[in-house]
Structures are given as C-alpha cells and as structure tokens.
Amino acid sequence: MSSEILARPVLGDIVVGVDGSPAARAAALWAAAEADRRGRSLRLVHAADTDRRAFWADTETIRAVRDAGRDLLTGTADGVRARFPDLAVTQVLSRHEPVAGLLGAAGRHGTVAVGSRGLGGFSALMLGSVGLGVAAGAETPVIVVRGDHERPETGSVTAAVHDAADLDWLPLAAAEADAHKAALRMVSVWNVLTHVGSVASMLDDLDAVARQRVHEMRTLADGVREVYPRSVVVPHVETGTSTPGVLIESSRNTDLIVMGRGRRSLGAEPSLGRVAHALIHHAHCPVEIVPPGFVTGDTDGDRDGDTDGDRDAEGDGKP
Structure with a gap:
C-alpha cells in the first residue's frame, strides 16, 4: 500500500x-x-x-x-x-x-x-x-450521539471493519482517533455461522478463512499507519455468532465507533445495513456512519x- x-x-x-x-x-x-x-x-x-x-x-x-x-x-x-x-x-x-x-x-x-x-x-x-x-x-x-456523554473518555476509537474495501474510509476513522488523542482499534467480526454449509465447511478450511481475515486486518492497519505513522493502530478479529452483538458490546469501552455505509443498488431507496441499523439503535457510544465514496x-x-x-x-x- x-x-x-x-x-x-x-x-x-x-x-x-x-x-x-x-x-x-x-x-x-x-x-x-x-x-x-x-x-x-x-x-x-x-x-x-x-x-x-x-x-x-x-x-x-x-x-x-x-x-x-x-x-x-x-x-x-x-x-x-x-x-x-x-x-x-x-x-x-x-x-x-x-x-x-x-x-x-x-x-x-x-x-x-x-x-x-x-x-x-x-x-x-x-x-x-x-x-x-x-x-x-x-x-x-453522520454521527448518531448515543450513550452516557458524561462518562470518562476511554482513549479508544473503534473502526468496525467488514473487508478490504473499507480502506477508503479508514483514514477518516484514524483522523477521528487522532482528534480524540486516542488509539484506533480496528475490529472485524468473524462469524463462523456465515460459512456453515458453504464450500468452507471443513474445519481446516475455516481455519484458513480465519487466518486470511487476520492477514487482511494487518494489511489494512499497515495502510492506515502509512497515513498516521505516530498513531496507535490495533487490528483485532473477534469471533462470535452475531456481528451486531459483538460490536454493541465493544461500544461499552470506546469513545466512538466509525463504520462505512454500504452502497445501495441502482434505483433503490437510501437505507442502512443490518449492522449499522443495530448500532445506531443500541450502541453505548456515538456511532459515525461514513457514506460510500465520501x-x-x-x-x-x-x-x-x-x-x-x-x-x-x-x-x-x-x-
């Protein structure tokens, strides 16, 4: 990168x-x-x-x-x-x-x-x-202001990462962390249930998918560090059966969650994805939604x- x-x-x-x-x-x-x-x-x-x-x-x-x-x-x-x-x-x-x-x-x-x-x-x-x-x-x-606004700052800003395509908005998450004088914690949720019944149904294949996800996160973190070399950028892969649930729990220990908004199909009305919808309704901290192409x-x-x-x-x- x-x-x-x-x-x-x-x-x-x-x-x-x-x-x-x-x-x-x-x-x-x-x-x-x-x-x-x-x-x-x-x-x-x-x-x-x-x-x-x-x-x-x-x-x-x-x-x-x-x-x-x-x-x-x-x-x-x-x-x-x-x-x-x-x-x-x-x-x-x-x-x-x-x-x-x-x-x-x-x-x-x-x-x-x-x-x-x-x-x-x-x-x-x-x-x-x-x-x-x-x-x-x-x-x-857009930032939906949620949570206890009087609580002490945690020193952490979280980026909810889905895949390598999120690289286009990750520098903005890093800029937020820099403004907050906080570390950027890049969190990707690996949900094993999404692979059940697919071509990656064997345990060895699932391990390979997990290793690939970790490698992608480290590569994305390296790209962010090129832009913010003095910042603390921590890539992290969480496992769980509910991506929104893992991110909502993570929101208890961060000052801000930043995530990208998916692209909508041609002719479709503007909408939010399932994960974004869950976070802006249930997160314990403010949630920033970055539109595609911003x-x-x-x-x-x-x-x-x-x-x-x-x-x-x-x-x-x-x-």
Missing part, C-alpha cells in the same frame, strides 16, 4: 440538529466538544419546515414558528458557549423539513450530528425518523452549505 493512495483527511465542521428534545441538547453539547477537538466550527440547525407549513398555516402562525425556532437556537448556543467560550458557533434557522435542512447545512464536507431520540420518539433506544433519514441518505458522515479534503470553512439561517433569511416576512 502506498500513501499516494491514502490521504490524510481533513475533518469538517459539525452540523447538529436542534429540536428542543433532551437528546438533541445532549447531542449539541457532544457536537460542540467534537468541533472543539477538530478545531472547526459548530452549526446549530433548527428546521422550522416553514416551506411546507405555508401551504396551510397563516402568516401569524409562521411568524410564531420562526420566533420559537430562533429562541431555541439562541438558548442552545448560549449553553454551548458557556462550556466552549472560544468555539465558533453559528445558528441556522432553516425553512426546510429536518432531513433536508440538516443535509443542506452540512454541504459537501460537514459532519452531521443527531440525537438518538427526537421529540416524536417512543423509546430511549429508538432513533427518530429524522435521524434515520439523515443517516441513510447523507453524502457526508472524499475528505480542505473544506475551506465548508462555505458550500445551506447557511440561509446564518443571515436570518427566514426573517424576511415571507410565509
């Missing part, structure tokens, strides 16, 4: 959704800490959905929605600045519905953070429809995002 193939990524600004729920407030504070670690700015986004509401609501109602959104953003920004006084914080009052508002504010290079439960959630374990829509359809990384680089402040709310374009008196 060559460092000419792998580049050291630049982590972008953080965009976080604000809806007044406790999970969103916790996500905003976690996102502020993440932006501070990255040395980037934080965008607080409240999607007022006034474009849609304008079809049935009167001007007074729209104005009240905008005012409530501004108050929510201001209160959240005050809470963030109290903890991170030097952090650059902007407020975006979007006229779009929540998924479009968050993705528009992130642009091509930002990272979207969402709480693990919105105002419409039924259970503390369940991710709201907005979070699912963002995680499944975003073209930039390329990081010099974001130049990521000025390509939808920042209409920064200039308060919602306040122009239009319904």
Whole structure:
C-alpha cells in the first residue's frame, strides 16, 4: 500500500440538529466538544419546515414558528458557549423539513450530528425518523450521539471493519482517533455461522478463512499507519455468532465507533445495513456512519452549505 493512495483527511465542521428534545441538547453539547477537538466550527440547525407549513398555516402562525425556532437556537448556543467560550458557533434557522435542512447545512464536507431520540420518539433506544433519514441518505458522515456523554473518555476509537474495501474510509476513522488523542482499534467480526454449509465447511478450511481475515486486518492497519505513522493502530478479529452483538458490546469501552455505509443498488431507496441499523439503535457510544465514496479534503470553512439561517433569511416576512 502506498500513501499516494491514502490521504490524510481533513475533518469538517459539525452540523447538529436542534429540536428542543433532551437528546438533541445532549447531542449539541457532544457536537460542540467534537468541533472543539477538530478545531472547526459548530452549526446549530433548527428546521422550522416553514416551506411546507405555508401551504396551510397563516402568516401569524409562521411568524410564531420562526420566533420559537430562533429562541431555541439562541438558548442552545448560549449553553454551548458557556462550556466552549472560544468555539465558533453559528445558528441556522432553516425553512426546510429536518432531513433536508440538516443535509443542506452540512454541504459537501460537514459532519452531521443527531440525537438518538427526537421529540416524536417512543423509546430511549429508538432513533427518530429524522435521524434515520439523515443517516441513510447523507453524502457526508453522520454521527448518531448515543450513550452516557458524561462518562470518562476511554482513549479508544473503534473502526468496525467488514473487508478490504473499507480502506477508503479508514483514514477518516484514524483522523477521528487522532482528534480524540486516542488509539484506533480496528475490529472485524468473524462469524463462523456465515460459512456453515458453504464450500468452507471443513474445519481446516475455516481455519484458513480465519487466518486470511487476520492477514487482511494487518494489511489494512499497515495502510492506515502509512497515513498516521505516530498513531496507535490495533487490528483485532473477534469471533462470535452475531456481528451486531459483538460490536454493541465493544461500544461499552470506546469513545466512538466509525463504520462505512454500504452502497445501495441502482434505483433503490437510501437505507442502512443490518449492522449499522443495530448500532445506531443500541450502541453505548456515538456511532459515525461514513457514506460510500465520501472524499475528505480542505473544506475551506465548508462555505458550500445551506447557511440561509446564518443571515436570518427566514426573517424576511415571507410565509
């Protein structure tokens, strides 16, 4: 592997959704800490959905929605600045519905953070429809903020690795570990049940498959070390009968889990795989989903995002 193939990524600004729920407030504070670690700015986004509401609501109602959104953003920004006084914080009052508002504010290079439960959630374990829509359809990384955000840092960031194709996003996981001043633990789950009844049904063949998986992980780790030579990169192959179960258990002892989102079939709706779906609903720490083909680089402040709310374009008196 060559460092000419792998580049050291630049982590972008953080965009976080604000809806007044406790999970969103916790996500905003976690996102502020993440932006501070990255040395980037934080965008607080409240999607007022006034474009849609304008079809049935009167001007007074729209104005009240905008005012409530501004108050929510201001209160959240005050809470963030109290903890991170030097952090650059902007407020975006979007006229779009929540998924479009968050993705528009992130642009091509930002990272979207969402709480693990919105105002419409039924259970503390369940991710709201907005979070699912963002995680499944975003073209930039999405972090679902889960777990106890006040627990001490573990000094570990985990990359959930499936195969050699994950090399395209592993440098981003390494960049996260570098920002967290943590080791990168690359975990691959070898599930023997997936080979039962296949051509690798003999024990010797299964041992060969396991050895090949270990060799692949070491090769991937070597590639990451070329980009981050001073980082601690630890490849690890776990055995178990449930890949989601092993990763969920691993999430108890790490600060962040990073994983790639699989490519969807031509014409298919955006969706999450089984493992990603399980992690964003049940992990004990934040989970970062990296979309296929995402390329990081010099974001130049990521000025390509939808920042209409920064200039308060919602306040122009239009319904």
